[in-house]
Amino acid sequence: MERVPILKIGRTLFVSIQIELQDDTVVRLQEDLADELSATGARGVVIDITAVEIVDSFIGRMLSMIGSISRLFDAETVIVGMRPAVAITLTELGLSLNGVRTALNAEKGLELLNGKA
Amino acid sequence: MADYLRDHHDKIVGRWSELVLAQVRGRTSLDEVRRELADLYSLIVRVLSDADDHAAGELRAALDELSRSRARDGYTPRETAIGMLALKEAVYEFVADTAELVPEFLVLSRMIDDLGLRTFEAYSAAREQIISDQSTSMLELSTPVVRLWEGIIAVPLVGTLDSARAQLVMEKLLDELVATSADHAVIDITGVPTVDTEVAQHLLKTAAAVRLLGAECTISGIRPQVAQTIVSLGIEFGDIATKANLADALALALRQAGMKVVPVA
Known part of the structure; x- marks a missing residue:
């Protein structure tokens, strides 16, 4: 099973997903992120x-859950660089990614977090 | 029959043209009708005389072409079909005296009916084509995404918003957001005549998708009647900002981007 690396930059964790997401990859990512959040604060x-390029309802829900988990560690989650097709799919599925913020690209995402801090 | 038709070519075509012209008076000249019909007539004669195998195909092609051009020129279906069916009457007037030709006339009559139906098919196919071409070009025309300011884009919607258009608007808007990395999108519905639950649903979906990309979405151009309809239908726009006009929406977007417009000193 492929693992998604988690990079720590300052007080922010940066995850860049470069592979097609499978259900177990996302579950693993969620676990890793929880560990990392607790370890690094x-x-x-x-x-x-x-x-x-492809998300389904499960992955959409997992992204939402990652947001909720981060919140428990008092951390904000920003999803960046979503493709239009993915956004359309998610709205058609009726998922609005509650508990997660979104930004157009990584730069704006980091700005959003720093503006908060 | 074929020989008879060939021998009386001029008379029958003449009478046929007159009958057709009586139906479509004013749109075309006798000479033109005559020329068109003479072509068809010789093809029909060739088909009837079984002289060659290509005649039937050529006749069908000629007929289709004629019907298509009738459809494009705005003839009614009746005027188009009569062009073919009038041949029956024209021939009958000549054949009526000659008893031995009557059985053969029945065969010809059936053939003309078939050809008449074919004109109608070709006619409606051409009309369908025209309609679909027009709606395609309307779709292309009607969804420009304009840049209002650095990082602020807008889609002025004009006309009814159906599912196909809403989809196209959403795709274009999202693509443009990503391409320009704008963080504010304004959907202006000044030109949308009515907002019903379906249109509202499309607007909400578009706004939700814009938010997923990480941009803000404002809906502007809500006219008084539209506002009343929205409220009486019980449509909730939730926390999506709505403004009366594009100027207010632009002002809001500028404020959110941390800018303000001040008079020159």
Whole structure:
């Protein structure tokens, strides 16, 4: 099973998903992120999904859950670089990614977190 | 029959043209009708005389072409079909005296009916084509995404918003957001005549998708009647900002971007 690396930049965790997401990859990512958040006390999580072309309802829900988990560690989650097609799919599925913020690209996502801090 | 038709070519075509012209008076000249019908007539004669195998195909092609051009020129279906069916009457007037030709006339009559139906098919196919071409070009025309300011884009919607258009608007708007990395989108519905639950649903979906990309979405151009309809239908726009006009929406977007417009000193 492929693992998504988690990078720590300052007080932010940066996750760039470069592979097609499978259900177990996302579950693993959620576990890893929880461990990392608790270990580092990071205040923000940026998840870059520029390379992700396909999402389903499960992955959409998992992204929401990652947001809720981060909040428990007092960290804000920003999903960045969503493709238009992915956004359309998610709205058609009726998912609005509650508990997660979104930004157009990684730069804006980081700005959003820093503006908060 | 074929020989008879060939021998009386001029007379029958003449009478046929007159009958057709009586129906479509004013749109075309006798000479033109005559020329068109003479072509068809010789093809029909060739088909009837079984002289060659290509005649039937050529006749069908000629007929289709004629019907298509009638459809494009705005003839009614009746005027188009009569062009073919009038041949029956024209021939009958000549054949009526000659008893031995009557059985053969029945065969010709059936053939003309078939051809008449074919004109109608070709006619409606051409009409369908025109309609679909027009709606395609309307779709292309009607969804420009304009840049209002650095980082602020807008889609002025004009006309009824159906599912196909809403989809196209959403795709274009999202693509443009990503391409320009704008963080504010304004959907202006001044030109949308009515907002019903379906249109509202499309607007809400578009706004939700814009938010997923990480941009803000404002809906502007809500006219008084539209506001009343929205409220009486019980449509909730939730926390999506709505403004009366595009200027207010632009002002809001500028404020959110941390800018303000001041008079020159």
